[in-house]
Amino acid sequence: MxxxxxxxxxxxxxxxxxxxxxxxxxxxxxxxxxxxxxxxxxxxxxxxxxxxxxxxxxxxxxxxxxxxxxxxxxxxxxxxxxxxxxxxxxxxxxxxxxxxxxxxxxxxxxxxxxxxxxxxxxxxxxxxxxTANDTKKRNEKLAYMTEDPSLELRFAAIELALTRAEDISDKASKTTRLNSLFNSARQPTQVIAIAKKLSDLGQPVDMIKHFGFVNRWNLIGPFDNIGEAHFDTVYPVESDLIGNKSSLSAEYAGKSGPARWIQHTTDNQEGVVNLAELYNKEKGAIVYAFQTFEFETAKDIELRLGTINANKVWWNGELVTSNEVYHASMEIDQYIAIAKAKPGINRLVLKLCQNEQTQGWAQDWKFQIRLCEADGTAVLPK
Amino acid sequence: MRYGLGLLLSVIPLQYASSETSQWLQFRGPAASSHQPQASPPIQFDAASGKNVSWQVDLPGRSAGGAIAVDGQVIATSSSGMDQRRIFISSVSSKTGEILWEQNIVARGRPFCHPYSANAAPTPASDGERIFAFYSSNDLVALNLKGEVVWYRSLGSEFPKAGNDTGMSSSPLVIDDTLVVQVECQGDSFAAGIDTKSGELLWKIERPHQANWSSPAPWVRQGSESMVVLTSGVDVKVVNARSGVTLATLDKGASTISSALAIDDRLYVAADGMTAYQWNATTNKLDKLWQSNKLEPGNSSPIVFGATVVALKGGVLTVADAQDGSIRYKTRLPDSGSIWSTPVVCKDNLYVFTDTGRCFVLTIGEKSAEIVATNELGEMVLGSPAVSDDSLLVRSNTKLWKIAKSE
Missing domain, CATH: 1.25.40 (Serine Threonine Protein Phosphatase 5, Tetratricopeptide repeat)
Structure with missing residues (x-):
C-alpha cells in the first residue's frame, strides 16, 4: 500500500x-x-x-x-x-x-x-x-533515554545529553560522546546541531549517509511553467518516466529548446540539489529528477521530501505526494510519503516547479529527499 | 526544552471573581476593539526591578500569540519539543500567578513555522464557559474552564493540504455560539464556523489559495445579524456568523497580516493604506467612506477609539480622524525594532509592545502623542496584550506576565 x-x-x-x-x-x-x-x-x-x-x-x-x-x-x-x-x-x-x-x-x-x-x-x-517542578528527577530519567523508541523522549534525552557533553573537557571523550549522540539522533535539527559540534572538533560526519539523502541524480529540464500553469501538465517526459519508458539518452522539447538529461551529484551535506544554480535561475520552469534504487527484499519505507517549490513525487510509477505550494519555507522531512520498496529495481521520479515570483526570498528552486524508516533511520539501498 | 508543569492536584475551584472589565476573551478583546476605556494599567513597569509586575510565570513552551482572561483565569498556549509538536494550554490564576491546570497534546497537522514564530501562534478565545485553543498546525481544542476536553478537531488531518510551513497565525473568533477559524494557505484554504458546544462544523467556505495570517473580525450591528469579516490578499468578505452565508464581498486585496476592525456601522480595513466603509442596510453593501495611503497599518491591526483612528507601521504611529481619514499627526517610536502585536488603548493611553519586549506608553492627544513611559520586559513579545481590570496580561516568548500596580 x-x-x-x-x-x-x-x-x-x-x-x-x-x-x-x-x-x-x-x-x-x-x-x-x-x-x-x-x-x-x-x-x-x-x-x-x-x-x-x-x-x-x-x-x-x-x-x-x-x-x-x-x-x-x-x-x-x-x-x-x-x-x-x-x-x-x-x-x-x-x-x-x-x-x-x-x-x-x-x-x-x-x-x-x-x-x-x-x-x-x-x-x-x-x-x-x-517530574513536574523537579528538574533533577527529570534529568535522571532522561539520562537513560537517548535511544528510546519514543522519538519525542529520545529528542528530549539527547537535548539534555548535549548540554552535559558541553562540560566534557577531554576532546577525545567529548568526540566519542557526540558521535554516540549523533548516531542516536533522528530529529533533523538536532542531527545537524550535533554534526556541527563534531565538525568544530575536527571530526566531520557523513550526514548524507546518516539521513539517507539521495545525492546522485538524473535531471532533465527546463520545461514550461509560465503562470504556474503546468503543475498538472503531463509532459511526454513525465509520462515516459511514470510508464517506465524513459531513456537517459532521450531528448524532449523543453521550454526554450531541446531538453536533455544531465547527471548531477550534490555534495551538500543536507542533500540539497540547487536547481536554480544548475538551470541558470530559470523562472516559470519545471525540472524532473530521476533515480533508481535496488532492494534485495521488499521493505516499507518513507520518502521524505523538503522543497520550497511545488512538487510531485512518484515511486514505481505511483504518485505518492503532490503539493502545489510555492515559496512557503523548506524543511528536511517537510513532506512525508509512505511507500513500499519491491525486490529489485525501484524508480523515484520528482517534478519540481518554479514560478515567477520576483521577491528576493522567492528565488530558491531546490530540493532534498531521503529514504528512511518510519523512525527516521536512513534506508541505504544500492 | 523542559515541560515545567505546575499541575493543580486538587479540584479546581470554579468560583473566580469576574466582572465585565476583567474579561478579555479573544484576540484584541471586546468586539476586537483593542480598547478597554475603564482600565488603568500602570504607566510604568519594569521586569528587572519587578516594579508593577504582579507576577511572571514560565510556561511550558513558546508562543507568538497573546493571552486571554476568563473568570479569574489567564489562558495562554505554548508549543515545544520535537518540531514544536507538543502543544499546551495553560491556565494561570490571575490573582496569584499559580498554574491552575494544563492540558497538552501532540500536533497532528503541519507544525513547521519560521523560527521567529511558534506553532502556538494564534491567540486563544473563549465564550466564558469554554476555551478554544488553535495552533499553526490547525489543531483545534475546546476545553471547559476546568481544563477538561469538550471537543477536539484536527483540521490539519481533516484537510491535509491545510497549512503554511512559514507558520499560520490567524486567531479564532467566538461569535453567536460559533467559533470562526480562517485557514488560508496555498493548499486547502477555507474559513469555517464550528458550533462552540458540540464542535460540529456549521459551515465551511473556500477561500483564496494564498497565504494569509489575518484573523476573522466580528461585526455586531445593533438590530442586525452577527457578522464576520474575512480579509485576504484578494478580497474582503462579510458573512453571517452562524450560517457562513456571504452578505457582501469586495474584490479588493487587503493586508494578509493586519486584521479588520468593525465598529457600529463602520468597517476599517488595511487596504490601499486604510479604507473605511459604511454598511448600507438598504442595499446590503459596503459603501466606501474614505481611503488614505498615509494611514497604513503594518503588522498591527487598526484601532479606533472615539473619533480617532490609529495605525502603526515601522515604528511610526499615525493618528487620524476616524470620520474622514485626515491625518492629524505622526509620532516615531525611538528604537522600536519590529512590532507584531496590536497595541491596546486604556483610557487615553496606548500600550505598544515591540518584539524586544519594550513597551511604549503614549498619551494620545488631539494634536500630538506623548511618550510617557518606556518599559522593558526583556523578552520577545509578538502577541497582543490582554487587559483585565487595571492590569495588562502579556504573553512573551516563554513567560506570562501580569502588569498591575504594586499594592
Missing amino acids: ICMLNFIFSKPLLVAHVAAAVFLHGSQLQSILGNDFSQAIATLRTIAPSENGNRQAVPAATLLQQASGADLIPVLTAMKDATPVGRNYLAMVANSLYRKSGSALNSQLDEFLQNTNNDGEARHMVLQWL
Missing part, C-alpha cells in the same frame, strides 16, 4: 481497530463506569478525523472524564496503536484523570514510563507528571 501522510505520528485506521479489539480482550478494565468505560475507550481509540469522528468522540470523552483517578492507567495503556486523533482525546482524558489521582499512582506510572512497549506519547506525558 502506498499512501501519503502529512504527519509523522499517524497510523492506519485499520491497525487501530484491530489493536483495540486485542487491547480490550486482554485487559481487565475495572471502573465505576463499568462497561461504558470500556466502550468509551474503544470508541476513542478508533476516532477518525472527520465530522462523524467528532460526534462519536465527544460523548465518549465526556463520559471518561467522569471516571476516577484510579482509572488512569487503562486510559494511558489504550493510547497504544490508537488513531492520532484518538490518542489526543485519550491524552486529554488522562491528563484530567491524573489531576484526580494526584500522586497515588506514581509507582505504577513510573513502571508505565519504563516500559518502552507503551505508547511513546503517553510515556512522555507520564514523564511530565512525574
Whole structure:
C-alpha cells in the first residue's frame, strides 16, 4: 500500500481497530463506569478525523472524564496503536484523570514510563507528571533515554545529553560522546546541531549517509511553467518516466529548446540539489529528477521530501505526494510519503516547479529527499 | 526544552471573581476593539526591578500569540519539543500567578513555522464557559474552564493540504455560539464556523489559495445579524456568523497580516493604506467612506477609539480622524525594532509592545502623542496584550506576565 501522510505520528485506521479489539480482550478494565468505560475507550481509540469522528468522540470523552483517578492507567495503556486523533482525546482524558489521582499512582506510572512497549506519547506525558517542578528527577530519567523508541523522549534525552557533553573537557571523550549522540539522533535539527559540534572538533560526519539523502541524480529540464500553469501538465517526459519508458539518452522539447538529461551529484551535506544554480535561475520552469534504487527484499519505507517549490513525487510509477505550494519555507522531512520498496529495481521520479515570483526570498528552486524508516533511520539501498 | 508543569492536584475551584472589565476573551478583546476605556494599567513597569509586575510565570513552551482572561483565569498556549509538536494550554490564576491546570497534546497537522514564530501562534478565545485553543498546525481544542476536553478537531488531518510551513497565525473568533477559524494557505484554504458546544462544523467556505495570517473580525450591528469579516490578499468578505452565508464581498486585496476592525456601522480595513466603509442596510453593501495611503497599518491591526483612528507601521504611529481619514499627526517610536502585536488603548493611553519586549506608553492627544513611559520586559513579545481590570496580561516568548500596580 502506498499512501501519503502529512504527519509523522499517524497510523492506519485499520491497525487501530484491530489493536483495540486485542487491547480490550486482554485487559481487565475495572471502573465505576463499568462497561461504558470500556466502550468509551474503544470508541476513542478508533476516532477518525472527520465530522462523524467528532460526534462519536465527544460523548465518549465526556463520559471518561467522569471516571476516577484510579482509572488512569487503562486510559494511558489504550493510547497504544490508537488513531492520532484518538490518542489526543485519550491524552486529554488522562491528563484530567491524573489531576484526580494526584500522586497515588506514581509507582505504577513510573513502571508505565519504563516500559518502552507503551505508547511513546503517553510515556512522555507520564514523564511530565512525574517530574513536574523537579528538574533533577527529570534529568535522571532522561539520562537513560537517548535511544528510546519514543522519538519525542529520545529528542528530549539527547537535548539534555548535549548540554552535559558541553562540560566534557577531554576532546577525545567529548568526540566519542557526540558521535554516540549523533548516531542516536533522528530529529533533523538536532542531527545537524550535533554534526556541527563534531565538525568544530575536527571530526566531520557523513550526514548524507546518516539521513539517507539521495545525492546522485538524473535531471532533465527546463520545461514550461509560465503562470504556474503546468503543475498538472503531463509532459511526454513525465509520462515516459511514470510508464517506465524513459531513456537517459532521450531528448524532449523543453521550454526554450531541446531538453536533455544531465547527471548531477550534490555534495551538500543536507542533500540539497540547487536547481536554480544548475538551470541558470530559470523562472516559470519545471525540472524532473530521476533515480533508481535496488532492494534485495521488499521493505516499507518513507520518502521524505523538503522543497520550497511545488512538487510531485512518484515511486514505481505511483504518485505518492503532490503539493502545489510555492515559496512557503523548506524543511528536511517537510513532506512525508509512505511507500513500499519491491525486490529489485525501484524508480523515484520528482517534478519540481518554479514560478515567477520576483521577491528576493522567492528565488530558491531546490530540493532534498531521503529514504528512511518510519523512525527516521536512513534506508541505504544500492 | 523542559515541560515545567505546575499541575493543580486538587479540584479546581470554579468560583473566580469576574466582572465585565476583567474579561478579555479573544484576540484584541471586546468586539476586537483593542480598547478597554475603564482600565488603568500602570504607566510604568519594569521586569528587572519587578516594579508593577504582579507576577511572571514560565510556561511550558513558546508562543507568538497573546493571552486571554476568563473568570479569574489567564489562558495562554505554548508549543515545544520535537518540531514544536507538543502543544499546551495553560491556565494561570490571575490573582496569584499559580498554574491552575494544563492540558497538552501532540500536533497532528503541519507544525513547521519560521523560527521567529511558534506553532502556538494564534491567540486563544473563549465564550466564558469554554476555551478554544488553535495552533499553526490547525489543531483545534475546546476545553471547559476546568481544563477538561469538550471537543477536539484536527483540521490539519481533516484537510491535509491545510497549512503554511512559514507558520499560520490567524486567531479564532467566538461569535453567536460559533467559533470562526480562517485557514488560508496555498493548499486547502477555507474559513469555517464550528458550533462552540458540540464542535460540529456549521459551515465551511473556500477561500483564496494564498497565504494569509489575518484573523476573522466580528461585526455586531445593533438590530442586525452577527457578522464576520474575512480579509485576504484578494478580497474582503462579510458573512453571517452562524450560517457562513456571504452578505457582501469586495474584490479588493487587503493586508494578509493586519486584521479588520468593525465598529457600529463602520468597517476599517488595511487596504490601499486604510479604507473605511459604511454598511448600507438598504442595499446590503459596503459603501466606501474614505481611503488614505498615509494611514497604513503594518503588522498591527487598526484601532479606533472615539473619533480617532490609529495605525502603526515601522515604528511610526499615525493618528487620524476616524470620520474622514485626515491625518492629524505622526509620532516615531525611538528604537522600536519590529512590532507584531496590536497595541491596546486604556483610557487615553496606548500600550505598544515591540518584539524586544519594550513597551511604549503614549498619551494620545488631539494634536500630538506623548511618550510617557518606556518599559522593558526583556523578552520577545509578538502577541497582543490582554487587559483585565487595571492590569495588562502579556504573553512573551516563554513567560506570562501580569502588569498591575504594586499594592
